[in-house]
Amino acid sequence: MKIRKQDALNYHTQGQPGKIEVVPTKMLSTQLDLALAYSPGVAEPCKEIAANKDDVYKYTSKGNLVAVISNGTAVLGLGNIGPEASKPVMEGKAVLFKKYAGIDSFDIEIDEEDPDAFIKIVKALEPTFGGVNLEDIKAPECFKIETELREKMHIPIMHDDQHGTAIISSAALLNALEIVGKKIDEIVLVVNGAGAAAVSCSRLYLALGLKRENLIMCDSKGVINATRTNLDATKAEFITTRKLNTLQEAMKGCDVFVGLSVADAITPEDVLNMAKDPIVFALANPNPEIDYNLAKKTRTDLIMGTGRSDHPNQVNNVLGFPYIFRGALDVRATEINEAMKLAAVHALADLAKESVPDIVFQAYGIDRIQFGREYLIPKPLDPRLITTVSPAVAKAAMDSGIARNPITDWGQYHQDLLKRVGIDQKLTSRIIERAKQNPKQIVFAEADHPKILKAAQILQDEKI
Structure with a gap:
């Protein structure tokens, strides 16, 4: 779909500027309503929470409130544009939380690039929010920020640029491998890019069974191998012992290419040099590492995914973050751990194999979709996502012992999830x-x- 500049600007300025507002959830039409909402009635829930901090979930919106926090240092496709310029993106993320999972969200743009100061600011917000979605923070600072916040805070925290792409691409990878009849512990996988998303993708692929010796990571200087010096700790984690120096050398005979880098990083010749039934996830935005049509023309046995909505197999983070946070919030998980991420991966992969409802066909104006080379993962407008991914994440949190409010009636929970998206939306x-x-x-x-x-x-x- 073509997006016109003026259309985008008009969309953000028409009516009330921006994309979000605060709407009260209680009646405020009488003097009694006002007295209950504020002074003097509000003192009663305050006293209850003072006596038992967990009652903040009972008397306030904390349990359904996520902060979308950024400093604007790595806004996708735009770079370090600063906190003010990142605000439309963060508002957009907040809107997606509400639209797809019924989660209320505030965007918070912080004018601070020092990671220690940034961590201190976010940590101080814990009393307000039920979860924190970190967004568009540059590497390597983003690794330190997320790691320390997870250690210091006791609410779900996730840097979506890292883990969102990892979760969605992992689901697509599992299904692509199933289609071509390959096992993850037998393939050779090349990752081009060594930023936040590339690192998290690689770690999750390893958790799914990829052998470390079969993972080759490249950055702008070529293959990360033992001859490279001055590597930071994160890159050093992915040093390969293979005698390879360039991306082109790494592509020869590999089974899977995952691009998280720049446009036109690989050529048709590179694709031709890959193994039988190659899998290419060219995820650079807005233009992939190789043009979709060019790649498909080069190899008829190719399975391909991109980050674009105008091609099949779009690796879109909206398939993950709303539902992961939904499940985490609903059991009051103290974090988003690896078990919860893996649960989301398998839930997405399994959902793609199920019969697709007519509502999805109609939403995309197509006659038929079924599991296969051009349908590896569900479509973003599939209404089953919230009732598939969120329960899987919630159950994983419970099974791993980090759920403070376990779900006991799963049938009722299913109905509650449907209500979250609203009957008016339907x-x-x-x-x-x-x-x-x-x-x-x-x-x-x-x-x-x-x-x-x-x-x-x-x-x-x-x-x-």
Whole structure:
């Protein structure tokens, strides 16, 4: 879908600027309502929480509130643009939390690049939030920040740029390997890029069974091998003993390529040099490491995924973070651990193998989707994601002993999850789906009016 600059600017300025607002959850129509919401009635829950801190989850919104926190040092595709310029992205992330998982979210942009100072600021926010989503923080500082915050805080924390991509690409990898009949402990996998996402992807692939000697990581200077000097501790973790120096050498005979780097990093020749039934996840945005159509033309036996929505197998973090935090919040997990991430991986991989409901076909304007080379992972608009991934994550938290509020009635929990996304959302979606299902010829009058022209353009773009 083509995005026009002016459309994007208008979207953010029309009506009330920005994308989020605060809406009260209680009635405020009478004097009694006001007295209960604030002074003097508010003193009663305050006293209860003072006596038992856990009651903050009972009397406030903390249990359904996530902070999206960034310093704007590594905004995807834009680089270090600063905290103010990152705010539209963080607001967007907050909107996705609400849309897909019913989680309330505040974006917090911090004007601080020193990791120790940043950690201190975020740690001080723990009384307010039920979870923290770290976003767009540059490497290597992001590793220190997340690690120390997880050690010091007792609420779910996740740097989505690292773990979101790792979880979604891992689900796609497991299913791609199943389709081509290969085992993860037998393949050779090349990762191009050594930033936050690349490191987390590599660690999760290893946790899934990839052998360390079969993992080759490259950065802008080539293969990370034993001859390299001045490597930081994170890169040193992935030194290979193979006698390889360049990305092109590493590509020869490898089974899987995962790109988390820059556009056009590999060529058709590199793809031709890969093993039979190669798997290429070219995840650089907005332009992948190799053009999708060029790669598919080069190898007919290729399975490919990108970060783009206009090609099959989009590795999109929205498949993960809303539902991972939903499950973590609902059991009041003290962290998001490896077991919970792996549970999300397997839940996503398994869901892709199930029969796809008609509502997904209608949402994407297609006649048929089924598990295969062009459908490795679920579509972002699949309504089953919240009732599949969130329970898997919640159960993993319970099984690993970090859930402070275990779920006892899973049937009721399923219904609660459906309510989280809202009945009004279902009604709106149903109306749009019906319109797409049975298109009508529409005549617009006043074709010289900008709003009428815009309406016609939207209907055409949305295929309504």
